[in-house]
Amino acid sequence: MKALRGLFTPLVVAALLLSLYSLRGVIDRVATNPLEGHPVSIHLALRCEPPDPATGSNATVTIALRNAGTKPVVVQFPRGSRYTIESFKGDARVWSASSSATGTSIEAFVLAPGQTRTYVETWVLKDSTGKLLEPGTYVIRGVFGGEWPGQRGHIEMAPLMIMVK
Numbered sequence: 001m002k003a004l005r006g007l008f009t010p011l012v013v014a015a016l017l018l019s020l021y022s023l024r025g026v027i028d029r030v031a032t033n034p035l036e037g038h039p040v041s042i043h044l045a046l047r048c049e050p051p052d053p054a055t056g057s058n059a060t061v062t063i064a065l066r067n068a069g070t071k072p073v074v075v076q077f078p079r080g081s082r083y084t085i086e087s088f089k090g091d092a093r094v095w096s097a098s099s100s101a102t103g104t105s106i107e108a109f110v111l112a113p114g115q116t117r118t119y120v121e122t123w124v125l126k127d128s129t130g131k132l133l134e135p136g137t138y139v140i141r142g143v144f145g146g147e148w149p150g151q152r153g154h155i156e157m158a159p160l161m162i163m164v165k
Contacts (some may be wrong), residue, residue: 042068044144045062047061047062048140059122060122061083061097062118062121066116074110074149075147076109077146078147080144081143082096082107084096085097088138089139094127136164140160141153142157143155143157
């Protein structure tokens with residue numbers, strides 16, 4: 001029994017740290033740019049303001065992309081999708097927003113060291129039928145479609161858990 005108690009504490013601490021990381025909704029991608037030989041450090045964050053909105057109000061959901069490195073980084077959208085944001089109550093999707101690159105060419109931009117690019121969506125706290133959301137726990141998920149050296153494909157961000165009052 002003592003052995004189980006000794007194992008229980010590290011597991012609880014690990015679960016708590018994981019949940020705090022998940023609630024923060026931040027992903028840090030570090031890779032080496034093979035063309036220039038310098039590290040690329042991109043921070044990607046999913047946020048909701050206010051963090052506990054009231055039913056019938058609006059919430060601002062953002063995806064922030066920040067270059068934490070020392071060199072400029074080229075970010076491109078070769079697959080057309082910039083991002084998708086969805087909100088769920090249990091397994092039911094109650095809201096979604098997305099943005100796609102326009103045209104047939106690859107959209108790209110340069111993110112300077114320390115620079116942040118933010119994508120903003122307003123969530124009117126109603127479901128897809130226009131009904132006010134019920135108070136409770138909702139999960140916001142985000143997928144970012146951009147790529148940069150060392151990062152290919154869509155990036156699923158850590159989900160956010162919010163309480164609608």
